Structures are given as C-alpha cells and as structure tokens.
Amino acid sequence: MRSRHMALAALVDVELEDTALEMVGDTNTSTHYSLPGRARVTFPALPSSLGGRFRLLHKVTITIEGKAEYTDPEGRYTPLRVYRATHALLPSPYTIRPYCSSFGSITLDLSFDLRVPGWLPPSHLSRHSSTNYGLVADATVGWANETVFSGSGVSATPLLVDGQFALAQMSRSAYAPLEVRRHRIPGPIPRGGAPRRHYPFRCKTLPVDLSIRHAEYADLGDPKGIKIDMQLRASVSRWDEHEAGVSQQVARAQRDASESASERGCSEGAERESSEPASSPESTGPAVAHVVHIAMEVEEREDVRSTPAGMFLSAFPLPPQDGPLLGPSRAPTTPATLEPVRRRVARACLLLPNGQAQSHTFDDPRPVGPSTKRIKGALTFNEIGRFPVPNATGPFVKVTHFLKTHVTFERAGEYYTETFKTPVRLVTCPTPRGSVPPPYITVFHENGDLRDCDPLPLYAPAEDDVDMVEALTRDASPPTEAESSPSPPSSSRPLPEAEHRSAADDLSPANRKLFEQWAREASAPLEGNA
Known part of the structure; x- marks a missing residue:
C-alpha cells in the first residue's frame, strides 16, 4: 500500500x-x-x-x-x-x-x-x-x-x-x-538636456524669492543623482513690507521702552532712540542676506490604507477572491475586526553615515541682492544610508518622493533656515541588453513560400607577402613544361638557347622574370663544377 x-x-x-x-x-x-x-x-x-x-x-x-x-x-x-x-x-x-x-x-x-x-x-x-x-x-x-x-x-x-x-x-x-x-519608458532627450520643472518659492523669514529647477524624473540607477539649479533674488516690494513690519515692531518695542524710561526720568534718551531711521538695502549694502549652508535629502512618503482603493478595484479586472492564496501569508494568528484606517509614513533617505543630510557650507557666503544669484548642486545616490524605492501605486499603498532642500541664510549676525519641498519621481530605467542573433534565419518569398538563404562566400584566411606572390604566380598562367619540370641535370653544357627562348616566350612578363632568375641560379653550380 x-x-x-x-x-x-x-x-x-x-x-x-x-x-x-x-x-x-x-x-x-x-x-x-x-x-x-x-x-x-x-x-x-x-x-x-x-x-x-x-x-x-x-x-x-x-x-x-x-x-x-x-x-x-x-x-x-x-x-x-x-x-x-x-x-x-x-x-x-x-x-x-x-x-x-x-x-x-x-x-x-x-x-x-x-x-x-x-x-x-x-x-x-x-x-x-x-x-x-x-x-x-x-x-x-x-x-x-x-x-x-x-x-x-x-x-x-x-x-x-x-x-x-x-x-x-x-x-x-x-x-x-x-x-x-x-x-519608466526612456524618452528622447532634447538638445538642451533633460526637461526640468520650475518650482517658485518665497522665504517666510526674509524678503527673498527663490526658485528650484530639477528634472521631473530621476533614475535611481544613475550615480549622479538629482541635479538642482537654484536661483535667488531679493524682492524690493517684499523688502519694503518686511522693513515696515520690522520698523513697526522696533517702534512698538521702543515706545514701550520709552514709556518705561519716562517713568524712570529718561524720556529724552528714549525719544532720541526712537527717531533713528530703519536700515534699508541702500544703507546696509546691495545684499539683503547671505547663503552660508545648503543641505538636501529625499523624503519618502508611504500612504497606506487597510481597505483596497476603489479606483484600483474599478480600473483593473481582478479575479474571484474565493479560495486560499498561494505562497506565504502575513495573516496574524488572531485577526481582529477593527475600523478601516489610513496611515502615512515618512522616511528620510540618502543620508550620510552620521545620519545628517548631504550638505555643503560655503567658505565665502553667497550674497543675495536685487540681482539674481544662481547656485547649482546635486544630491548623489549613495548606497550608505537608506536607499529609496521607486514610485509605486497598489491597492493598499502609494509611494511618492519629495526633494527637501534646506537653505541657511545669514543676516546681521542672525541665521535663518528655510526648507523647500519639491516633488520628484524616482524611477528605474530598463537595463540595455545586447541583441542576441537568432540561431537560424528563415526567409520567405512575397507569396509566402519558403526561400532558401543565399550561400555565404567561402572564408579565405589572410596570407603573407610570400604566399601572395606564390598565389599570383600560380594564377598568372597555366604552368608550362619548363615550370613543371624538375631542376636541370648537373652537366657542364649550358641550356640550349632555343629551348630556353621557347619556354620563356610562353610565360607572362611576371613569370618570365622569375623564370630567368631561376635559370641563373640553376646554372651557377654547373659553372663551378666545370
């Protein structure tokens, strides 16, 4: 059994x-x-x-x-x-x-x-x-x-x-x-390079307008990473509003100080202090602030939900759900019945080994004034920190990425750090593979009948100069009796002149020269023996 x-x-x-x-x-x-x-x-x-x-x-x-x-x-x-x-x-x-x-x-x-x-x-x-x-x-x-x-x-x-x-x-x-x-389908790259998107921003703490340009897609297999082009410029209109607000705050603080000083009998000094004018771009120079530090990282955002997305269920032909699933399962031992929930998990990626963002500190702070200041940088895809996964969309999850750029400004001895977040799609490109020739080729006529392939020419190996001369000699003319005969007998009598002339006349000019040389070499030992 x-x-x-x-x-x-x-x-x-x-x-x-x-x-x-x-x-x-x-x-x-x-x-x-x-x-x-x-x-x-x-x-x-x-x-x-x-x-x-x-x-x-x-x-x-x-x-x-x-x-x-x-x-x-x-x-x-x-x-x-x-x-x-x-x-x-x-x-x-x-x-x-x-x-x-x-x-x-x-x-x-x-x-x-x-x-x-x-x-x-x-x-x-x-x-x-x-x-x-x-x-x-x-x-x-x-x-x-x-x-x-x-x-x-x-x-x-x-x-x-x-x-x-x-x-x-x-x-x-x-x-x-x-x-x-x-x-991602690798599209054609225009002459000016990969297309980039423009993201304008306004600083919250300083009257500075900033724009960040980078490619919409970034290939995770490219070690160069994400290249950015940042342009900064001081806004004159926002500068007036900013200085007006600062002046009001200073005036309010000074008024409070003057009131307290008047109570102390120091009203004259407080009035002189409140009458001083506020600083302006002309009085402090063309630079509103200076850029001293830039740091970049990638934020990976994962949005998950406990129930399948309705758009996914309606867009694709899903099979019946009855029957057990194949492969290992993540089901808990004691499943609970709870209300549906949605979660958002954010992770920092492409960090340095010390856990900090990739950064650069300028030895000479870059001034930001009415004219546009341009700064270029790149966030490299290192394999040391947590590496991001490509953008993905599924029934329970959606993975997106954002490029976070931290810019530190310095003005009047104080430092202001602004964070700018721009969307970026991290994708992978297919690996190019060499075309493998088929094991055989089938050729058909126009009517569909099978057609025999044309035979390839025979392979002839390359020959050196000596072999080439011999080949040319053999192909020049058919061999004559003099060419095919063995070496002349060892005799003191020279070759007959008429017999020699008749053999040379039948040869081509190239072979005639070789024949005459052969005749001279053959007659040399005969004369020596004599």
Whole structure:
C-alpha cells in the first residue's frame, strides 16, 4: 500500500528563465509580457513488487498568482488576490513506461511561455503592505490500464484498474517567487538636456524669492543623482513690507521702552532712540542676506490604507477572491475586526553615515541682492544610508518622493533656515541588453513560400607577402613544361638557347622574370663544377 503511493509521488519543480519580470511604462490592460520557463516532473523508479505496471501522467498545470496584503500591529489583515491564471502544459495524458529500477528515476521537462498582463502593480514590501507574485506547478499521476510482465519482453497486457490502483495522486511544486518590476519608458532627450520643472518659492523669514529647477524624473540607477539649479533674488516690494513690519515692531518695542524710561526720568534718551531711521538695502549694502549652508535629502512618503482603493478595484479586472492564496501569508494568528484606517509614513533617505543630510557650507557666503544669484548642486545616490524605492501605486499603498532642500541664510549676525519641498519621481530605467542573433534565419518569398538563404562566400584566411606572390604566380598562367619540370641535370653544357627562348616566350612578363632568375641560379653550380 505504501509503495503504491510512493510510486505515484512525483517530484515537481518550476524553473524560470528570469526570476524578475520587467515591465516598461505605465499600467496598461492591453499589454502583455512573456514569462518563459519550464516545469520538471521526476518519477521514482518502480519497485519490483509492482510487477511492471504503467503509470499515467494525467495532467500538468502551472498557476501564477499575485496578491496584495495589508497588516498592522493592531491586528488588521486584508488580503486581495490581484491576479490568477492556470495553464495546462500537457495536451493529453502521457504514459510512463516501467523501466528497470537500475536506470533510476524518470524526468520530464515541459516548457511554457506565460502571458502576463501589463497592468499588474510592481512588487512591494513594507511594514504595513506587500505585493507578491509566484508560481506553482501541479502534476496528477495515476495507474494506467496496462502492464508489462518481466518475462514477456515488450508485450503489453490490458489490466482493469480498480480498487487502490484506480486512485490518482497530485503533487505540487514549491512556491516559486516572481518579482515584477516597472520601469519608466526612456524618452528622447532634447538638445538642451533633460526637461526640468520650475518650482517658485518665497522665504517666510526674509524678503527673498527663490526658485528650484530639477528634472521631473530621476533614475535611481544613475550615480549622479538629482541635479538642482537654484536661483535667488531679493524682492524690493517684499523688502519694503518686511522693513515696515520690522520698523513697526522696533517702534512698538521702543515706545514701550520709552514709556518705561519716562517713568524712570529718561524720556529724552528714549525719544532720541526712537527717531533713528530703519536700515534699508541702500544703507546696509546691495545684499539683503547671505547663503552660508545648503543641505538636501529625499523624503519618502508611504500612504497606506487597510481597505483596497476603489479606483484600483474599478480600473483593473481582478479575479474571484474565493479560495486560499498561494505562497506565504502575513495573516496574524488572531485577526481582529477593527475600523478601516489610513496611515502615512515618512522616511528620510540618502543620508550620510552620521545620519545628517548631504550638505555643503560655503567658505565665502553667497550674497543675495536685487540681482539674481544662481547656485547649482546635486544630491548623489549613495548606497550608505537608506536607499529609496521607486514610485509605486497598489491597492493598499502609494509611494511618492519629495526633494527637501534646506537653505541657511545669514543676516546681521542672525541665521535663518528655510526648507523647500519639491516633488520628484524616482524611477528605474530598463537595463540595455545586447541583441542576441537568432540561431537560424528563415526567409520567405512575397507569396509566402519558403526561400532558401543565399550561400555565404567561402572564408579565405589572410596570407603573407610570400604566399601572395606564390598565389599570383600560380594564377598568372597555366604552368608550362619548363615550370613543371624538375631542376636541370648537373652537366657542364649550358641550356640550349632555343629551348630556353621557347619556354620563356610562353610565360607572362611576371613569370618570365622569375623564370630567368631561376635559370641563373640553376646554372651557377654547373659553372663551378666545370
């Protein structure tokens, strides 16, 4: 009994060509992506006690599922099945022949290429929410209605499968996680560089107008980070309002001081002090303030909710929610029923090892006056501090980023720090990959018939000068009798003049010169012997 169940217990495994599925662009319900892989089914060898029975592989299916979960310390837990699809990998049942046990196990590889929709949210993992994807493969194995007896060779005899042999057993593979990444479509860069957005600000403590320019998108894979262009200028109208307010405050303070001084008998000194004029840009110089320090960081904002967003539920075709979810779950042991809640978690990213923002202190403070002052900087993407995640939107979470620029001004010995927050989209770009040529090329005629490829020219290796001269000599003219004859005999008699002339006349000019040189070298030892 136990051996029969063990013989049907197949080992199923799922192997993906790439554990990450990269999507490009925004969510789109009309776009699909290819997910290739294979399912491997391994059958154990049959024991001799089963009498050489046939096993039948009824079906093999691959199931891909995506899920989103929300959980919090208070006990709230909300699961949502985002996507689920099941594909059959075996068109018809497959019979497993009972090979000899000495051959060991039997393995079948079934390839697949799944179509994954392009509207799926990217994979995400945080304290309160997560979005995960994964695959499992199921194989159903039973006993076939035939057997092979050991003494009959390859003959098969029908066998009625009933009782315990009629049972089929399903085996499931381990959960294979799949990461879904979403990249931004890399658009064309204009001649002037990447387009930048302009964000104007007004300082709260000083009459300074400030604008920050930086790219709307920032690639997390670019080590240069976020480049900013900051322009500062003192506002004359705001300066008058600012000085008027300061004068009123000074006058009010001085009036109070004069009243207290009059009670003390010092009214004359207080009147002289209140009659002094307030400072102005002309009296204090062209600079209203000086920039002494700049610091930058990225604020990652995560907005989570315990219930799925209604816009997400209505925009995408979600599968039925009945049935258990695949893969590990974040469900608490004692779930509680509480009211829906929304949370916002802000984190500082791209900090230095000491926990401070990336900053720069000017040795010479930069003056800010009526003319525009321009300051450029960059926030590098270092790997030391907490690295931000790309912008993401899911049923329970929305991740956004802001660039925080801290500017410290100095005026009259006092320091004022202003913080300016600008939105920035942190994305990733697809990694360029070299084009792999196909293993073969198929060419067709215009009518659709298969066309044979044109043969490629034969490869000829490069030859040196000596080989080239010999090749030219061989190709110049067909060999004559004088060229193909062996060396002349060792005799004191010179070659006949008429015989030499007739052989040279049949050669080309190039070969004639070589022939004459060969004749001189051949006659030299003959004269020496004489």
